[in-house]
Amino acid sequence: MSQEIASAAEMPAVYDLRGLNCPLPVLKARKRLTDMQPGGLLWLETTDPLAVIDIPAFCADSGHRLVESVAMPGGHRFLVERGA
Template structure:
């Protein structure tokens, strides 16, 4: 049996249905309220998010850990930076 790691699972922030620039603006606000090193999944349907989210992470000092294409959109696993 595996130990439960529920408390270590990243939160999921549903940004589906929002168009540029809202996914980045909402992600920025949510990440600002998190502790450095915390992880969050950002789920989007905006086609521009594949450009905007990585650029935002780079500019803001966050780490883009993983990107995944999912049905109807994308998921981005982001680790909050120290900034």
């Protein structure tokens, strides 16, 4: 496998949760992460202002790791690593 293909395969998926309000971003993120392998990475894109509180709390309560949180125009983006 070439280096370029390996890098593309390891890029985290992006889950578009924009336009959804509490509690839907967390509920949908929970379902999507459940279907992933432990250690898998997933970007969550949100526009719900409460997501900056809800997503970190969800990660802490569910054993996932919040790797990164980035403010974007109109919302936030969270990189989550699925826990064991």
